Amino acid sequence: METLQRLYPIGIQTFSKIREGNYLYIDKTEYIYQMTHSASSYVFLSRPRRFGKSLLTSTLHSYFSGRKDLFQGLAMERLEKEWIEYPVLHFDMSTAKHVGKDELISELERKLTTYERIYGRNEEDIYVNQRLQGLIERAYKQTGRQVVVLIDEYDAPLLDVVHEKENLGVLRNIMRNFYSPLKACDPYLKYVFLTGITKFSQLSIFSELNNIENISMDESYAAICGITEDEMLSQMKEDMERLAAKLNISPEEVLLKLKENYDGYHFTYPSPDIYNPFSLLNAFADGKFGSYWFGSGTPTYLIKMLDKFGVNPSEIGPKQAKASIFDAPTETMTNIAPLLYQSGYITIKDYNKILDLYTLDI
Template sequence: MKPIERRKYPYGIQVFSIIRKENYLYVDKTEYVYRMTHSDNRYMFLNRPRRFGKSLLTDTLHCYFEGRKELFEGLAIERLETEWTSYPVLHFDMSTAKNLSKEGLERELDRKLFAYEKIYGREEKDIEINQRLQGLIERAFQQTGKGVVILIDEYDAPLLDVMHEDENLPVLRNVMRNFYSPLKACGQYLRYVFLTGITKFSQLSIFSELNNIENISMDTSYAAVCGITEEEMRTQMDADTVWLAERMGTTKEDALQQLKTYYDGYHFAWPSPDVYNPFSLMAAFSKGKIESYWFGSGTPTYLIEMLDKYQVIPQEISGRKCEASDFDAPTERMTDITPLFYQSGYLTIKNYSAFSGLYLLDIPNREVRIGLMRSLLPNYVRRPAELNTLVGEMAECIHFGDMDGALRLMQTVLSTVPYCENTRYEGHYQQMLYLIFTLLGSFADVEVRTPQGRVDVVMRTHDTLYIIEVKLDKDAGEAMRQIDLKQYPERFALCGLPVVKVGVSFDSGRHTLSGWVIE
């Protein structure tokens, strides 16, 4: 049998022309491009998490509006488009304007404008950045006789890292608001305006005067405009999945299930098909193995800072509910971190109730769950890297049903790891167990309600359900007696797995386990 040939995968490549000219895999999204550019509204906004295909979509629009028909041969749009008109395109990628001062941001905007002024010229009277952008639009229209296309990718990038800062956010926001202000005044010269970002545009109050932007972010007809769906996996990427399965030494269906567990589970509308993270998916195919690629590519520091600001503990991140209006709350008046976590890709829509109007948000997949927990470990131990070996060895013990061995490992390692301050309360150790058990790849939950009370930690593996009660500076036998007294196992009698009771005691002085009982 002839071996399956490996294709080229666009891992981190966001330039449409390169993907098409150099024969990289391209999952066809051009039907969406046609629909977007032939709708009633000429102003559109899309928010998606970082590295989720926004830049590739924007660059695809750029190539389309330049009339580069040859790049679209064999794609869906080829049978839809008949004119292929070339328009002047002003494309601004704001990802290069991160972590800048007011002066640095103004210099970066000056550089971007200058690149187009070399093409369309500049009037002496155009001094401020808004005047220069307006002049560019007017001259591009006059010189070509065609409506101007404005593409702004990651419009909010200059502001993301200062969203929690009362001093810097208003200053940088005013710069960006001034820059974007001509978009309304120049309406008669514009063919199409498309903006992408992570945060919804209304939250940052940048486009307060531009009230005709159509937000397609939660529109069901555009739910899969970025990312890769199950159907696309099984059709356009079927041969690639077979190749990956051979590389991993498994079956095609098993490879699909592993990919689904790690990278699937996103929904940006309801109803919506399941959407895979495209960055992680292409990385997995490119490297021939499943690992944490999206989360490993960088966790924005502002998210961890916002977790601290809103005092969100690990087990409170998932299973959150919110109304549609919550996504519109201006950033400086936000009272809940939920919308920000959703927009950043750490939570996604899992259900919606038409009766209550509430969305249920949860962590999308294993990659994000484990990555989040790992990023939170520094809040519990000062040298979290020392727990990596512990997690691996504990995972092996628990896989083979050796909870005693796992707890002995935890006791030994935790006794050598310096702890953070403020650890003299039971909840700290409960949260730390939740983090460690989640990093093991097991399902873990805390404060699980039963008819008689709440179980500190419930952990489910492939073949066992563990009920774990935590005590601080008390005997482990007391934890076991509480499990028995409140009849916690009865709550899980129908789970289909054998139930193991575990009473654990922590010593606040030594910052490690002092004892445990397993039944």
């Protein structure tokens, strides 16, 4: 009997769609349980593009919505006992790229309107920060439960203008204003989670949110996005065997080829080897080894910043960096190494604890 074709969730970032459609899902729910039951209820995670940030955010949405049915057979089913449904406000900022001041405000208003249809709107709330605060307060009062706020790609409206001092200042002020109620609404909030590419900085857009925990380089969350070799060998064993059969090579040779092409991401030190999920899933779906992640395009902001710092792509190679530069505000940084790292073009290869010095390379 012929086995059913494996469904790979390429381009699908919605957890419910993956689970209901029986697509491959690499179980990250144990990390989610750990993260949502830690001391901090304000969390920020940075990862490169196409690394699963949006899927992680969507999984959190389903979890906080009490969708126990979607977690059958996953670690979360064993860990979670209560399954409480909280009101969730989920904002995807990737729709606000390449926009000016008026378009950005309009896009934020459109996102707020979606939830105001559910929880209502106070006509006295005019500006986006007032409307967000009103939404949170009403959602809390109407449901009797604290509110979860999920913001995916918080920095998307700013990245493409990071090299433009005037535009950056204008758009940054709009976004800072929009996010400002998150601190004032603390009594009404259950959990706040933000993702992005650039590192969180207290000197930048989140100056008001001084209580947020940046887990981007936390060893216990090193594999929260991407696919580890252990996960591949345990949850994708059949996929590797199918690929080996198609290419007429051994599974061991497949592993070496996959390692050579898609492995080597480290988001702290020490860290397990992390495989790029976008490339890995495309390779299994196509039955060949292609340059999928790189072929999906180099971000405009990175090209502009390479130009600003006078760095040619051919010069991207071994670099050393102090840990402190990873927290420098992106808009005032004097070294492009952190942005190359955050964007996924170079990774951590070594760390000298005595000197507090990271070695970074392609």
